[in-house]
Amino acid sequence: MFKVDQIRKDFPILSRQVNGKPLVYFDNAATSQTPQQVIDVIVDYYSNYNANIHRGVHALSQEATDVYEQARHKIQAHFNAKHAHEIIFTSGTTHGINLVANGFSSILKKGDEIIVSALEHHSNIVPWQMLCKRTGATLKVIPMNQAGELEMDVFNELLNQNTKLVFVNHISNALGTINSIEYIIEKAHSVGAAVLVDGAQSCPHIKPDVQDLDVDFYVASAHKMCGPTGVGMLYGKEEWLNKLPPYQGGGEMIAEVTFEKTTYAALPHKFEAGTPNICGGIAFGAAIDYMNAIGFDTIATYEHELLEYATEKLSSIDGLKIYGTSKHKTSVISFNLEGIHPYDVGTILDKLGIAVRTGHHCAQPIMDYFKIPGTVRASFAFYNTKVEIDALVEGVIKAKMMLS
CATH class of the missing domain: 3.40.640.10 (Type I PLP-dependent aspartate aminotransferase-like (Major domain))
Structure with missing residues (x-):
């Protein structure tokens, strides 16, 4: 059984706080965190x-x-x-x-x-x-x-x-x-x-x-x-x-x-x-x-669980649209809230200690195809948890209430 709590102890940065909140790091597609062993x-x-x-x-x-x-x-x-x-x-x-x-x-x-x-x-x-x-x-x-x-x-x-x-x-x-x-x-x-x-x-x-x-x-x-x-x-x-x-x-x-x-x-x-x-x-x-x-098969299985869990939870939010809905995808979710700029959502999430990436992600032709300025991107790694995803969902709901 994958013991994520044990894995998290290898990463010193995951125990810190941001803006007085426990760090939730969902910008792994930009750069992953570094374990103590490295x-x-x-x-x-x-x-x-x-x-x-x-x-x-x-x-x-x-x-x-x-x-x-x-x-x-x-x-x-x-x-x-x-x-x-x-x-x-x-x-x-x-x-x-x-x-x-x-x-x-x-x-x-x-x-x-x-x-x-x-x-x-x-x-x-x-x-x-x-x-x-x-x-x-x-x-x-x-x-x-x-x-x-x-x-x-x-x-x-x-x-x-x-x-x-x-x-x-x-x-x-x-x-x-x-x-x-x-x-x-x-x-x-x-x-x-x-x-x-x-x-x-x-x-x-x-x-x-x-x-x-x-x-x-x-x-x-x-x-x-x-x-x-x-x-x-x-x-x-x-x-x-x-x-x-x-x-x-x-x-x-x-x-x-x-x-x-x-x-x-x-x-x-x-x-x-x-x-x-x-x-x-x-x-x-x-x-x-x-x-x-750890094992890449183990990593892939666990991250797929996180992806499915986050997709289900975020999809339940009215006005939230996910971009990139292929059946074959990894643990990345790009989304927007209707009528709200992704940067504004990301700023509020940061105040809650949640790190996501906003913008065009150095992939501007993709954003031009969808006719959007960018997305909020949450990208998950094997050291993330469903509890952190719950915090993200709560943060997105709060951002929606504040910005609508």
């Missing part, structure tokens, strides 16, 4: 073996290098990458996407086509617009429907021999929709296109197997899955990473440098210029250990 790893690094990696012969450097590379192997095992060098440490999902987009600048040409979906975060739209501007390629969009699902029949029509790249998130950050990435990958590969999947919102809830998916690129951020900010990973198939040029030049990513010529290091160092977020990478590994110890 905090301890961060403190241990800076307290006992803080040193630069891969370069020093002294004991601290060697120790830091070993632990950092162990973290890479943990990430490899978690995502089931074939090789550890297919895991590139990044500053986060956005960095990983831009790394790939930059690399394809030397591959794409005018007449080529790339496809994104209407459900994307801005970080999976803007880099591709920039790429099209640089290369003359054309950007096409898979539309969505009223349930917040992609129209796959239109996707099939968009695919052709000119399609070189397809980019789609695994789970929508704004609506919680779980996309059919297995189908998208298979169909894209049938016309010879590569696929990048934005896994920022999926990795806190499920355990992707990149070999089973046969995906070409997969990106994620540590801070969405109980790790620190400022670190993430890009998985890329070895053959693709070897084709792409380096994203940045500097130390660590070179084999040999003269003023006449530079040759680049082998994977993964080719894409890891400069001193990395060493502590962040190590803590990322620790966060993966923590979540695997």
Whole structure:
């Protein structure tokens, strides 16, 4: 049996108060909270073996290098990458996407086509617009429907021999929709296109197997899955990473440098210029250990209970509309109260100690589709409770009474 009360003791921040009220943290889609086990790893690094990696012969450097590379192997095992060098440490999902987009600048040409979906975060739209501007390629969009699902029949029509790249998130950050990435990958590969999947919102809830998916690129951020900010990973198939040029030049990513010529290091160092977020990478590994110890099947089951409970409770409020009603979604509920701006609702909830996100959630095309300025987004993690959901419902009812 899942013991949420015991789990909550691992997260120091959950015991604090906001505005004199117990903190109810429902902004997990933006960033998750960090357990003491991961905090301890961060403190241990800076307290006992803080040193630069891969370069020093002294004991601290060697120790830091070993632990950092162990973290890479943990990430490899978690995502089931074939090789550890297919895991590139990044500053986060956005960095990983831009790394790939930059690399394809030397591959794409005018007449080529790339496809994104209407459900994307801005970080999976803007880099591709920039790429099209640089290369003359054309950007096409898979539309969505009223349930917040992609129209796959239109996707099939968009695919052709000119399609070189397809980019789609695994789970929508704004609506919680779980996309059919297995189908998208298979169909894209049938016309010879590569696929990048934005896994920022999926990795806190499920355990992707990149070999089973046969995906070409997969990106994620540590801070969405109980790790620190400022670190993430890009998985890329070895053959693709070897084709792409380096994203940045500097130390660590070179084999040999003269003023006449530079040759680049082998994977993964080719894409890891400069001193990395060493502590962040190590803590990322620790966060993966923590979540695997709980178990992703256990996490998914419990979070689905929270989603169903919250959906039922919030749906009972007159004038409340939920956006994103796919049968396949994760523990995210985006909603509005009729005639009330989402920012105003969020402000009142904050006064009650309840943290939600309001606005367009860096997914403005979704809001434009629904013709709304934004939503109130409550996103749940495995350390949340039904009691907290009850507090949210009471807070929304209070906001409605105050603002109507």
